[in-house]
Amino acid sequence: MGVDRRQFLKIASLSTLLGIGGKAVFELLAPGELEAAVPLMEGKRWAMVIDMRRMTDEIMDECQKACHSVHNVPNFGDPKVEIKWIWKEEFEHAFPDQENEYVADEVKHRSYLLLCNHCSNPPCCRVCPTGATWQREDGIVMMDWHRCIGCRFCMAGCPYGSRSFNWGDPRKAPKELSPDFPANPEFPTRTKGVVEKCTFCDERLAKGELPVCVEAANKKKEDLLIFGDLADPDSNVRQALRKHFTIRRKPELGTNPNVYYIV
Amino acid sequence: MLDRAIKGSNKYWGWLIFLLVIMSVGFACYLYQFKVGLKITGMSRDVSWGLYISQLTYLVGIAAGGVMVVLPCYLHDYKAFARITVLGEGLAVAAIVMCGLFVMVDLGQVTRMLNIIMYPRPKSILFWDMIVLNIYMALNIVILWNVLAAERKGIHYQKWVKVLIYISIPWAFSIHTVTAFLYAGLPGRHFWLTAIMAPRFLASAFCSGPALLLLICLIVRKVTNFDPGKEQIRTLGSIIAYAFILNIFFFVLELFTAFYSQIPGHMQSIVYLFSGLDGHGELVPWMWAFVFFAILALVLLIVPGTRRKEDTLAVGCVAVIIATWIDKGLGLVIGGFIPNPFDRVFEYWPTTPEVLITLGVWATGFFVLTVLFKIAVSVKEEIAA
């Protein structure tokens, strides 16, 4: 007998490896599709400075309306299952670590604009088991709705409550609350069972446009939402941070959030 | 040996059919959840993990508890436990099966489940949890089957099985440590952000697992011809006593840190659980029930008279299971999410479909347990004959 069992197994596994590997090599070398390099909006650490001194409730509502309509965010009208990418919150709930019985009236009585902080040290990305959320090179904490398995570990990990889960089909949201849903035919909706949040409008940044909330706010008052690159010492955000005192949400947790509030 | 599972008394089949009914109801509810989404549960944007994940956490503890029978037997030559190691391993297998099912029913996109394997992220504790739990289940199935088969043939099991047994002992500790790490490393959840989470989990596992095993052994003695043994039950009782004392002690330590430091982040969840926060207190009666059963269990387990008598020991074990279940299977996960990151209280209570799915999974676990124990006990009955 020529080949014994051990030799047979060796030959069989080697052939299988070559077969699979060979196919991959063939596909790699096949005449293929090139990627075109079209210049994107460059940045190393996208951040936002929000001037709360001049912000008003109406403008914040405009920001939410703009964001939620461009991204087809459904309105269920039920806080249990609500989905929000950007929203308003009172001071004591936006900054609960600033426990203070005698907060300045101006600071206390206004609402604050909250969104994902796109932290530089994001706990949500650490805990995601599939990499459906990850930190991009430009600092944006991104979402891949194709890969999310809906385990909601990122929601447990986020200290800021920035993430929403699609408890049901977003397309089944009540029509009365959002009659023109989905408002934007150029952006997908999501499906039930995935987590979503603000992505700093990465699809607009790729075209060289500012995030929708920034555009909406700055249309009403200049420089209300300053969006720029923290890594560039001469950027608009760095200039604003040099000039004004700012606070961030829960800085003691080490997440290094990139949304700053001028109070 | 599988044929032992399909030959049984009417009571055996009656029990299996009863479990199958519960499993079918649960499965039907799950199909509804699969179609409509997780909104049929009580979970919300603020309390994004609920009954499913809390049961998973409790059951990993039960699975790890099997090691309390294996460890004395193999590391300390306590040969009396050799009689029931197979039962401990069977309980571990059934518990891990339930853990896997609870993960699956909790996922929003369960058809994408294999993404964890296709796109591994070693930084994520969930990735490691999946690995250690699956390996632990495989270890226990292989060990159980080989030891039982060897027993049936009247020979000693092969040497390589011993290696696996030695691995399974620290592995049992690791599964529950990794599960604790799921919670203990999240910066935004102060109720969970404590180094003692893993020790608490382990202590709770080592009393709840053996307690369940003890109760099942008493049932086995009653309904079959196999007697796990009086000495075995007694030793298990002592182990449960020590583990439960440790469990409660660790809990009291948490209370000290929270209330002596007076830091709101540490205190608030405990206050919510035991006395209510902002007018919300759904879990308060449950947590005080936990205190009652904990004290009952402590008394019954510490007093030698009640611990050594099997009927009071059984009551003590029931009290341990109820207490640990409320603490881990209800208070831990829900308490971690309340108050939410905005310092608000948004309560959670499971819905009926959610409870039915949960019961369906528990029934599946008990089905697996019954089948495995039937095989094991049948083999042991045959050898004794």
Place this chain on the structure above:
Amino acid sequence: MYDGGKIIAGLVIGLCLLLSPFFYNAGKAAKAPEPELTAKAKEAKQCVADTAYMKSRHMHLLDEWRQTVVRDGERYYKGSNGKVYYKSLQVTCLDCHSNKSKFCDQCHNYMGVTPYCWDCHLVPKENK
């Protein structure tokens, strides 16, 4: 044969169940799919790649697109004809092929595949 009656009965039932789709569809031959191009698509003459490639591998192309767009941030694709396309199912593909029920669904329904892309990606409204 031991338990022969039960075995043969089981085999017959099993075979019937296995072959039931054929009995169900007996006599009904499904029409070959006829995907219709819109006027805009006909005008463009060529898709992002040639027709034969798209017919056999459009799902691979879309899979690669979603991988490179979402995960690598590369949103532009240079076709074999030298033209640069914006990689988007909704904005690019469905811009020309805006008649999903007469185009995409024709082959998909015939083959019995239900791609889950449509769970999220929006389809332009068609005039029936």
